[in-house]
Amino acid sequence: xxxxxxxxxxxxxxxxxxxxxxxxxxxxxxxxxxxxxxxxxxxxxxxxxxxxxxxxxxxxxxxxxxxxxxxxxxxxxxxxxxxxxxxxxxxxxxxxx
Amino acid sequence: xxxxxxxxxxxxxxxxxxxxxxxxxxxxxxxxxxxxxxxxxxxxxxxxxxxxxxxxxxxxxxxxxxxxxxxxxxxxxxxxxxxxxxxxxxxxxxxxx
Amino acid sequence: xxxxxxxxxxxxxxxxxxxxxxxxxxxxxxxxxxxxxxxxxxxxxxxxxxxxxxxxxxxxxxxxxxxxxxxxxxxxxxxxxxxxxxxxxxxxxxxxx
Amino acid sequence: xxxxxxxxxxxxxxxxxxxxxxxxxxxxxxxxxxxxxxxxxxxxxxxxxxxxxxxxxxxxxxxxxxxxxxxxxxxxxxxxxxxxxxxxxxxxxxxxx
Numbered sequence: 001x002x003x004x005x006x007x008x009x010x011x012x013x014x015x016x017x018x019x020x021x022x023x024x025x026x027x028x029x030x031x032x033x034x035x036x037x038x039x040x041x042x043x044x045x046x047x048x049x050x051x052x053x054x055x056x057x058x059x060x061x062x063x064x065x066x067x068x069x070x071x072x073x074x075x076x077x078x079x080x081x082x083x084x085x086x087x088x089x090x091x092x093x094x095x096x097x
Numbered sequence: 098x099x100x101x102x103x104x105x106x107x108x109x110x111x112x113x114x115x116x117x118x119x120x121x122x123x124x125x126x127x128x129x130x131x132x133x134x135x136x137x138x139x140x141x142x143x144x145x146x147x148x149x150x151x152x153x154x155x156x157x158x159x160x161x162x163x164x165x166x167x168x169x170x171x172x173x174x175x176x177x178x179x180x181x182x183x184x185x186x187x188x189x190x191x192x193x194x
Numbered sequence: 195x196x197x198x199x200x201x202x203x204x205x206x207x208x209x210x211x212x213x214x215x216x217x218x219x220x221x222x223x224x225x226x227x228x229x230x231x232x233x234x235x236x237x238x239x240x241x242x243x244x245x246x247x248x249x250x251x252x253x254x255x256x257x258x259x260x261x262x263x264x265x266x267x268x269x270x271x272x273x274x275x276x277x278x279x280x281x282x283x284x285x286x287x288x289x290x291x
Numbered sequence: 292x293x294x295x296x297x298x299x300x301x302x303x304x305x306x307x308x309x310x311x312x313x314x315x316x317x318x319x320x321x322x323x324x325x326x327x328x329x330x331x332x333x334x335x336x337x338x339x340x341x342x343x344x345x346x347x348x349x350x351x352x353x354x355x356x357x358x359x360x361x362x363x364x365x366x367x368x369x370x371x372x373x374x375x376x377x378x379x380x381x382x383x384x385x386x387x388x
Contacts, residue, residue, distance in 0.1 A: 008140035044166035052192035069141035095149035202334035237299040238360035246386035263335035289343035
């Protein structure tokens, strides 16, 4: 089996890259919208509602990347008998709690 | 007293706008960096660590805006005897919990 | 006006105390249930689902107390011209983000 | 290999049970303390600080259980070629985000 997750690399195909980057572009678009709201003296509460949507989008992106990580790197490592990846994942999860 | 928070508007001076927008620009910069990491097949865990930094930066920006909101709009409304803003703020806080 | 929030005291009536404590009792009951699940060798994922319910109940209790706090102490302090309570509240909110 | 995680059971030894339950007992103790604070008319902000400590203790307990889960059930299932447990874990993580 070809290694997709070695030497701190994760090989992604073009479709995966496109999907992730279009999600990130959408979040950047939301943030550009918030900059315009600031410039237009929009009401704080309305800005905070938009910002909470960005927060959810970031968490959802993190979920997708973690999910990909577990479906590829985690399985690969465990099947090779390398369980150290589990502590690495535990630490990542804690960062988003 | 001139009303800074009326009709769902929040009047900000140039300095406040500059501060908020430079924070948002920095977050956009972090996200552009994450796009490059995806393209360069960087390891999932490293991308997730960067994404957790974005998550913290978003929460910190939200804190600053909420703080400004309480120091301006909240005080103005309470001093006018309009307490409905408190429920609005409670709802905002819940969105970020 | 009688001061309900002075000297780091918050005077609560019997009904408020009963409401808050019955919510806390319910959370304690959920945790007792989780102890039984541990003893009965129940599946980790089922225990984690129960624990996420406790997490939501804690956040919801915090929202109620913060809401009461803003509807009583915050209004009292602002009407006396003491705005320092706003930074105190900002710090509390950050603890639950 | 004896199966420790089958039929939605997780077999725990006495030491693990004791550790988890003493953590839960400590959280219950914190909540009993908060009930006394409510009865004693303690200041809302002080109660909220205690409640944020409970929130952290709950998240830390969840981390430990999830960690155990990955070090036992996850490894067992992946080594049997059953990858469905990964989506189950993804869903659990999302509950605590």
